[in-house]
Amino acid sequence: MAGVKRSLAAMMADERLLSPSIDPSDSTARSQSARTSAASSEYATRAPSPALPSFDGNMPKFTPDASIVFIGVRGAGKTTLAIMAASALKKRIIDVETAFQRATSFSSASYSKVHGPTQCQRKQGEVLQDVLQSNDSGCIIVCSWMERRVQGLLRQFATTNPVVHIMRSKAAVQEHLKVESGIKWATFWSTSNAFFRTCSNLEFFNVSESAATEQIQPSIRKSNMADLPPYLALKQAERHLLKFLSQIYPAGTIPFFESAYPLASVATDERQFTYAVELSVEDINQDGVDIEGCSAGADAVQITVGNIQNEWTNSTYREEYTKMANDITEAVGLVRRSSVLPIIVHIDHPQSASTTTTCFYLDLLSHVLSLAPEMMTVDLRLDDVAISKLSTLKRSSKLIGNYSPVENFNSWTSPKWMSLYQRAVQLDCDLVRFIRPATTMSDNFEVSQFRSAVASLPDTHVPIIAYNSGLLGRHSACLNPVLTLVSAKPHSPYDPKRDASILTAQTATNALYSSFLFDSMKLYVFGVNVSYSMSPAMHNSALEACGVPHRYEPYSTNSLSQVTHLIHDANFAGASIGLPFKVECITLADALSPHAQAIGAINTMVPIRQLNDDGTIPTGSAFFRGVNRAGPVRAIYGENTDWIGIRACIRRGLSPANAVRPASCGLVIGAGGMARAAVYALLQVGVRNIAIYNRTVENGKRLAAHFTQLLQKKEFAGLGAGTNTKFEVFTQLHDTWQSEFRLPSIIISCIPTHPIGDAPSPEFKLPEPWLGNQTGGVIVELGYKTLNTPLLQQAMEHAEQGWIAMDGLDLLPDQGFAQFELFTGRRAPRRTMRKAIFENYPDQYGRSNPEELRRRLQTMVE
Numbered sequence: 001m002a003g004v005k006r007s008l009a010a011m012m013a014d015e016r017l018l019s020p021s022i023d024p025s026d027s028t029a030r031s032q033s034a035r036t037s038a039a040s041s042e043y044a045t046r047a048p049s050p051a052l053p054s055f056d057g058n059m060p061k062f063t064p065d066a067s068i069v070f071i072g073v074r075g076a077g078k079t080t081l082a083i084m085a086a087s088a089l090k091k092r093i094i095d096v097e098t099a100f101q102r103a104t105s106f107s108s109a110s111y112s113k114v115h116g117p118t119q120c121q122r123k124q125g126e127v128l129q130d131v132l133q134s135n136d137s138g139c140i141i142v143c144s145w146m147e148r149r150v151q152g153l154l155r156q157f158a159t160t161n162p163v164v165h166i167m168r169s170k171a172a173v174q175e176h177l178k179v180e181s182g183i184k185w186a187t188f189w190s191t192s193n194a195f196f197r198t199c200s201n202l203e204f205f206n207v208s209e210s211a212a213t214e215q216i217q218p219s220i221r222k223s224n225m226a227d228l229p230p231y232l233a234l235k236q237a238e239r240h241l242l243k244f245l246s247q248i249y250p251a252g253t254i255p256f257f258e259s260a261y262p263l264a265s266v267a268t269d270e271r272q273f274t275y276a277v278e279l280s281v282e283d284i285n286q287d288g289v290d291i292e293g294c295s296a297g298a299d300a301v302q303i304t305v306g307n308i309q310n311e312w313t314n315s316t317y318r319e320e321y322t323k324m325a326n327d328i329t330e331a332v333g334l335v336r337r338s339s340v341l342p343i344i345v346h347i348d349h350p351q352s353a354s355t356t357t358t359c360f361y362l363d364l365l366s367h368v369l370s371l372a373p374e375m376m377t378v379d380l381r382l383d384d385v386a387i388s389k390l391s392t393l394k395r396s397s398k399l400i401g402n403y404s405p406v407e408n409f410n411s412w413t414s415p416k417w418m419s420l421y422q423r424a425v426q427l428d429c430d431l432v433r434f435i436r437p438a439t440t441m442s443d444n445f446e447v448s449q450f451r452s453a454v455a456s457l458p459d460t461h462v463p464i465i466a467y468n469s470g471l472l473g474r475h476s477a478c479l480n481p482v483l484t485l486v487s488a489k490p491h492s493p494y495d496p497k498r499d500a501s502i503l504t505a506q507t508a509t510n511a512l513y514s515s516f517l518f519d520s521m522k523l524y525v526f527g528v529n530v531s532y533s534m535s536p537a538m539h540n541s542a543l544e545a546c547g548v549p550h551r552y553e554p555y556s557t558n559s560l561s562q563v564t565h566l567i568h569d570a571n572f573a574g575a576s577i578g579l580p581f582k583v584e585c586i587t588l589a590d591a592l593s594p595h596a597q598a599i600g601a602i603n604t605m606v607p608i609r610q611l612n613d614d615g616t617i618p619t620g621s622a623f624f625r626g627v628n629r630a631g632p633v634r635a636i637y638g639e640n641t642d643w644i645g646i647r648a649c650i651r652r653g654l655s656p657a658n659a660v661r662p663a664s665c666g667l668v669i670g671a672g673g674m675a676r677a678a679v680y681a682l683l684q685v686g687v688r689n690i691a692i693y694n695r696t697v698e699n700g701k702r703l704a705a706h707f708t709q710l711l712q713k714k715e716f717a718g719l720g721a722g723t724n725t726k727f728e729v730f731t732q733l734h735d736t737w738q739s740e741f742r743l744p745s746i747i748i749s750c751i752p753t754h755p756i757g758d759a760p761s762p763e764f765k766l767p768e769p770w771l772g773n774q775t776g777g778v779i780v781e782l783g784y785k786t787l788n789t790p791l792l793q794q795a796m797e798h799a800e801q802g803w804i805a806m807d808g809l810d811l812l813p814d815q816g817f818a819q820f821e822l823f824t825g826r827r828a829p830r831r832t833m834r835k836a837i838f839e840n841y842p843d844q845y846g847r848s849n850p851e852e853l854r855r856r857l858q859t860m861v862e
């Protein structure tokens, strides 16, 4: 049956496998191994899930409107997640238990008491069949029933639709259901999870708050978590779920969810010098490592499952499989919840694996695919049939064909490497990875020649990851362009068994500069008075964490003419633009990004040193290939990242109760460059009703007219509600909300929070009735020189009503992450940057107050 997650072992009972000692590039040996795979009945009987009809094709590609089913034990969080998914995917929720009650006027439990369990199960089957048949699109269907007929129906549904097993930690479910530990509970737990696994094609780990908190910031684990606003736990769960859903549905299915950060538009494997930080399942699950913290400078997280054994003395195959599958599910959940980086899952397939171990390995791989990681490795020593089967199951996950022998390996000059690469390509691997220890220095040059030979193959664009491990191999590891494995911290003492990741992202990046491949560059923040700017602290800490030797400095000036020599310097790498130059600075730019054009203001300048042949600015991976290299500046490119920061604040601060709907209203205060970015951010989260308050009516009207015209252009028609978006301009703060729009749930203040020149600080507050929205909302104050502004105090006074206050220190890092990516081509180390701000921000007495500000780190959802 297509689409159902099931034992690969069972599925491939007659077709396997390899003899573990074969040379993987040797096709004679492969076919021999297929022939000698006699003991297949062993796999079938040891398979963890019940036998299912044979697999007959690809995993289905789900259409955007395909209904999704959430199954799992009671207390796993299905209903809460269904509400979030329904709001994001614009689908309707159907709870099968409610449908049962509607059909019979009884709950399942009462029906069972009256008519007996057999009759009740029959009825459940009928109800479910009816629900599935008549709602295969546009719905989120929730089901906790466990019954044979239910199982069959769900399996059938999984051939065309996503059926997600929602998992949660045993302790969290137990606490939720208030059940006592004991054999009965343990048995229920394992049988129910095994049951749901047999009829789902996907699995999602609903991270419990305590675990999530540990991931957020281990160093403040003991701090007062009671301060965490309740909506926040939901926000984090929502973000996590949406990341998962965006992996399984086609791109664009979740409106306004696509990342706007520059590197998100370029596939990781198309970029140069990228790193995957390696974390073990145990580190993640048991030790609660700070995932965000230790992935600074990395481009992906590799979750390594290292201890699959050849035999189990104290447990059965099934028990061992369940335990490891649960651990992997949890680790993927924790990483996805706390990091924006793509996930690679790698399971070590032992060099001398028994057939049972290989079978176990394959079962785990098919399980991994149900978690929808961005990438998964598969051992190229497996035979063609096994790898092809995995290719048919992979859906959006990329398959990395992996071969990393630790002994008896060929020299890089052997043609076997090339034939193994070509075999992996034929088997539909999306990337190929070869890692082997270096025995001499010349291995480093030979592997580089091998990479060049692959690059010069005609018509083959499958990226190759190839380098040597060990101390001697570091040279080739640093120069390997795609996803070199790095360690979270330096290994000490050197352990030859774990030598694949001797480097950290920081040391590997640093080596690119010390070997003159890249140049050390200069960065600035420009403004009339930027002495208070937190950007230097934020960017310099990020540069250091990533091993990039650039310097970022404040540059205060009254006139932009004074910066021209800086932006045409051979070592100029970019600048942030502060007040009041965001609009004027456009005159210095030769080209603007589409966002900057739409907004009509920039806060970022980047030098371009290599133009396209037609004189245009390179885009995508070509844009990033030009960074970090000194030389004459051919053009200045202007971008606006303020809107990205504002959008991130709206998303973080807006509780699920205030999710954007057609009638939602956003209020922007001010009409300058930042207000333009704010309106654009509102459009980018789907707000259709935008109110602008500005004292000077002409400026307010000009702002509204700018966006009204913009939305008439074809390329911006998808923003907000396009030409149906409405604007209103206010010049008076009336005591009542005099508008055809509903009361606002998003308020963005874009006026200065401190005195500028002779102009005093506006001490701005809103009339109380304007904050009358019943479920509150989010108020964002963009300035950060003064934090405790009258407006934010007002928001805090209305906290009970659901108002969330966000200030410029919430905004600054998010707009800075995007800048950092543009300046360096590296992923921004988000937590490092946030921390740097909190550690350097002076309070009203000019002292830094990290304790007070650090608590904010708790509330971050990346």
Ligand SMILES: O=C1C[C@@](O)(C(=O)O)C[C@@H](O)[C@@H]1O
Pocket (backbone or CB within 6 Å): 525, 527, 533, 534, 535, 536, 576, 577, 578, 579, 603, 642, 815
């Ligand atoms: O508005 C701001 C603040 C800023 O100017 C600063 O460092 O203060 C940096 C800019 O990138 C950003 O757009």
